[in-house]
Amino acid sequence: MNADSRFAVIGKPVVRKEDVRLTAGRGQYFADLRIPDALHCVFVRSSHAHAEIVSIDTAATRRAQGVVAVFTGEDIKDRLAPLPHPIVVPNLPGKFPKHWPLAVGRVKFNGEPVAVVVATDRYLAEDAAELVDVVYSDLPYVGSPEEAMRPGAPIIHEGWENNEIFSMSFTGGYTAETVQANVDEVQAIIDAAPVVLCENFKVHRTGVTALEPRGVMATWSEDDGLTCWITTQRPHIDRLALAEVLELSTQQVRVIAPRDQGGGFGTKAPFYRESILIPWLAKTLKKPVRWLESREESLLVVGQERDQRHEITVAASRHGKILGLRARIVADNGDGCMGVYWGFVMPVLGAVTLPSGYDIPKCDIQLRCYVTNKPSLSPSRSFGSFPGRFVIERMMDILARRLAKDPIEIRRLNLVGSFPYITATGCHLDSGDYRKALDTLVSSVNVPEFRALQKTLRDQGRYIGVGFGTGVEISGIASDVFVQLENQPGYGSATVRIDARGRAQVLEGDAPQGTSHETTFAQVVAETFGISIRDVQVQTGDTANTPFGSGSLGARGGSYTVSAVVNACRNLREKMARIFIHDRKLNALPADIEFEGGFVFPALDRDNKVSFAELADRIIMKPIALPPGEQAGLEATDYFEAAKPMFYFGAHACFVEVFPKTGEFKISRYVTCEDAGTVINPLIVEGQVQGGVVQGLSNAMLEEFVYDEYGQQLTTTFEAYKLATAPDVPHIEVTHSFTPCPHTPLGSRGIGEGIPGPVPGALVNAVCDALEPFGIEINQLPLRPDKIWHLLGAHFHSAQAKPNLRQAKAE
């Protein structure tokens, strides 16, 4: 698959090191970690969307069997500092609502924690939590940004003048004058353009729900302080934040992300209220305390993203070259009480990357986010970008249809062709060959044959369609952008240790959650030292022994962290080579020394060899007669930073058949082409792509967080919040286009985070292509049969296309 002859281990479909234990049931997930006598917490969560808390009666709860303690917001508010704290506040011009881990005064969404019950046993804690009697006095429910922005709307956060939490223009500079000048300039382009399209889009509230819920467990000791086990993608950030909020020295806080985590996809990246309260309880009660989230709690609070509306105007030439783009984006922010992200950080990235991989010379993009009585938007894979990708890919097809051109040609015409390219929003598209990836995809699906079949079938009353979607997605984020976006650095870091028996260990401060670091990092270490991947061990996620890292997110692993591993390995390899040259009195440079098959030798004198283990032993255990200035030991911590962010490109093709009688549709084929640069493990890349596509399909077709008119969330079980099952989705075919990234030592690009992005565009474009005879365009998600059926029904009420349906019925 990866025809890269430079490598022996990199690029090979190596079977994962993780899987022996995981297939045997020996994984160590959060829920599997036990501390004897740990107390169990259960949260009482608000059953109202917006209400004053009149009273909370906990007397019966305190008397219940096994109960050790009960806390409400009033109990903690003078003992625990509220957020925001600087460590979890981005450098963005937003508002940051004050909040404690438990609601104080008011509840602002259905599911907000109101009280916590601590008991000796989880069953008893749940029984006791049922006895907490909360009296609410309802306030008007604000259930959408449209309601939230209405003059006279109830103000959700005390002391605010309105419900706007964030508002910014992403084009035209930083002053009102320059922004207005840009607005006028784009308006002039629109006024003068031969082709102008105006469309409105809406993407529902959905996200990526990990199968393993969250959990926090903490112990307190006077000597060592707090030790916390948290389901988290970023243990080092949690540690800093916990120390700050609990007013402890950082030396008194150790955070451990469990070795095995049951998926994250962004949902385990925020600094959640529960991550503050459980450690505080352990410290306050001086007992080990444990909280394991239920699925109902998870669906009430976590993984709710997307939820953006776009008003789009595109100006184009008669040939279909886009000249300008105007976007007014509005996001339903939820309550915004979520450390690091505050709801709006996701739509911010969505707005910044709205032009995606297209060369759109002038843009006017503005975003406004409004607080509503829902949980805060929280990160989900395709972070903030899922709605924007849908929008831009739909616009490509609508433009193609308007001009009667091939949608592939429209994309080819508009894709960025030379690099680096700075988008109108300031995004730095570093490298790649986007047209090649699109062409690779197109050539693998035989479009002419499909078009012929489509025509034949239409004559028989059957409707098949093909849709394309593309996207540039982040491969980690350089500090240059990440410091501003999340007030955190972007560099990767890793420690590599070699022991005296020639075995290697990698220490990584990030926290993978199914993302295969143990295997891919081991491949890189094995490659560099010419040893077996069996002799490489990767340890992650413990702040006590790993170098600082911002966490496993945004596809950082395959670009930043793995590059730090490479840098650390190369340092050690060069040191070993120097000492080998010295010991053998060779007239050679370190680059002349090969590491292969467990031996070290000069490239031109292969028999003059020493085993890797023996050389390691000599440097660690027998550090005598070293070269002048050389030190003993084989351990290195190194870093990788990119000057500017890196992106990877993917193109997707979706084939459907739509059944007009019912509005149902079937995906008959789904093919992708991804450019991850140098692929470290093609099996793993394929798995990432397939999983990401299915998440995108599941979001686009099936999943939706639904609220009733009072703000009650109706989708708090997997019966109601429908995830894609195996029979719901097709096999996903994965193809590749390789253009090594010039900015990383291996040429790799992190891939995975953004995979769902191009999916809704490809899917809906396919359905609209199938229904082209009926002139149906769909700009809202989710895409469901009932919606298609209604649109067809409306069409048939007025149109002449009826004979076609008769034909379909006759089938």
Added chain:
Amino acid sequence: MTTNVTFQARINGQEVTATVSPRTLLVDFLRDHLGLTGTHVGCTFEGVCGACTVQLDDEAVKSCMLLAGQISGHQVLTVEGLAQGGSPHPLQAAFQDAHALQCGYCTPGILMNMSDFIGRNEAPTDDEIRAALVGNLCRCTGYSHIVEAVRNAAHAIKARKGAAA
């Protein structure tokens, strides 16, 4: 509190005698009382996610939908008991080879469901495998590699039987 229940069952080939509160779920009994933490919980004990699937008398069942006391006199097999004689079950090997898991949280439940399934259908089509997986949610893989692994394991088992015959 209601009187505890005492029962005997055979779990992964071992006779077990236990006394538990009558409301103890089978999944909690396996995990909390026996330390068999390979069986996972992904939904709110509603039988949707399938991560807790075990076999009761060779039939795949969701252990969150049963009370511990209901296994009295029966046999239970969990993922910890799937490998025989020190070598992995063909499904375990096939899942590793095909990269049919990422986070691995759903994997034990899928293995227990699929080992029952391919015992009843030794040459399943991909559509049959997908239909049989309807009770197991996987959030990472998109299912393609899982289908491939199940197909490969069924082939391997059939080939082994053929060789033995």
